[in-house]
Amino acid sequence: MTPKTPGPTPDSYDASRLADALQASIERGELRPGDQLPTTAELAAQYGVNKNTASKAISGLKAAGVLTGPAGGRTWVRVRPPQIKRHNVRYQREKDAVLLSEEERAGYGVSEADSGIAVRDLHEDRYVYEVVPGPEDVRRILGLVGEDQLLRRTYTRRHAAHAGAGCSMSYLPYSLASLNPDLLDAGREPWPGGTMHQLHTVGVELARIEDHVVASMPTPDEQRLLDIPPGIPLLRVRKISYSVTGEAVEVSDIPLPADRTELIYTTELERWQ
Amino acid sequence: MTPKTPGPTPDSYDASRLADALQASIERGELRPGDQLPTTAELAAQYGVNKNTASKAISGLKAAGVLTGPAGGRTWVRVRPPQIKRHNVRYQREKDAVLLSEEERAGYGVSEADSGIAVRDLHEDRYVYEVVPGPEDVRRILGLVGEDQLLRRTYTRRHAAHAGAGCSMSYLPYSLASLNPDLLDAGREPWPGGTMHQLHTVGVELARIEDHVVASMPTPDEQRLLDIPPGIPLLRVRKISYSVTGEAVEVSDIPLPADRTELIYTTELERWQ
DNA sequence: GAGTGGTCTAGACCACTGT
């Protein structure tokens, strides 16, 4: 309708203006989670821009996790996943639980602790055990040399309602894990009591856990696996467990979608005097 | 040269192929950090695509932090900023330092600890002190009610060589900070010994520090302030300090560019028996 | 002022979804 002024408008382009308008419309509640959007052609006509520009605005909002929908299908407002908090005090709790009875330990697992999806929700679990050389940086941390092998345990948990997924990858020195044949059997998962209890069965007590936290964008594979939109960063936690004798005995890599994760680390300080 | 087949090629578009080719060229060392790239027109001719498509590939790599350069100016390979590690054991060290002499404390500051840029590098510091009501969530954490005010201290550190910047924002209850008039004077920064020593001067000893870590994309303002490319996530650390009497006495918000930051949190576990 | 990066329109096409 209005005559188009081609070229960029400083600090505010047609595409970003359309995106802002749509996002405001969502925040006002005119568009609710699950609602379908008009087609790109309709939006283009409605806002007086080219179909191409409307498409760019839509794909930007999809990347930001505001909208979702398959290419070729309709677009709708994304249902925001529930927030999850991951607190390091659970490391001490998990250690305390190791010495309890099996019933009391039930419900605990590498699964619950590391995937970031609560057990009470409907979900589908999957465990894959492999004996591999493993990545070089993990080998160095665990002090492996020559032909030493690693037991890699990949765990994925998928929500029944497509509301996201979680996963973790754990590395143990094969020489350590093989001391207890049960530890090599994926069929025995979920192991009651988690990794700390598994290590206990081969005579290892943990003294210290380090979390190394970085963030980066997900790879296309991770987008598929974790069911996250592109444009949402991934918090990557590398958990390294040290035994009381000082050596690293387990490395876990845990990718956590940043749009639903808060990490909380408490550091206790020694009192003066 | 080759006839173009329009439309998307599944899993690999012309734009992303060009981007991959350029990135591979950088990794092979043919293009070194600081080197200028051909113009978009030259790239388009060279790779047999439209100028428009070449532009899209370039802007994607700029967002990813691989390339950089102003709009309207030439594009060059970005110099990767040095990696920085931020370890929670420094909280205990900072507490230990509070009781030392002033000379021994020198070099310590809210600055060094929180900005993520080492003091030995050339830099320019800037402190802004304000008395404000502050955001609602911070007020709740610090237990403020009614007309209570906050002292907000904004600190920014900028590298001399344009190789990045750091910043942090600290909130103290005004009623607490005003017990020592020196704490209200931005001219006295950098304060030798950091925030923990400042709190010591008003009779507060810290017992516990919580770091709440999330990640999200930077706002346009933050891109400018922190000198980071869009498309690089931001690790956002909210540090909450608790006194020995159990109440929260300081809140610090520290945004850390994820392309140069690793957070390390050590959790010590109690021994069995 | 020429050169350059970035954005918009217009038209065409593809791979996919499913009112």
Place this chain on the structure above:
DNA sequence: CAGTGGTCTAGACCACTCC
């Protein structure tokens, strides 16, 4: 099958930098 989202080309234009 039509409909839809996504991408490519071609041509035009603007704001910016500085070859």
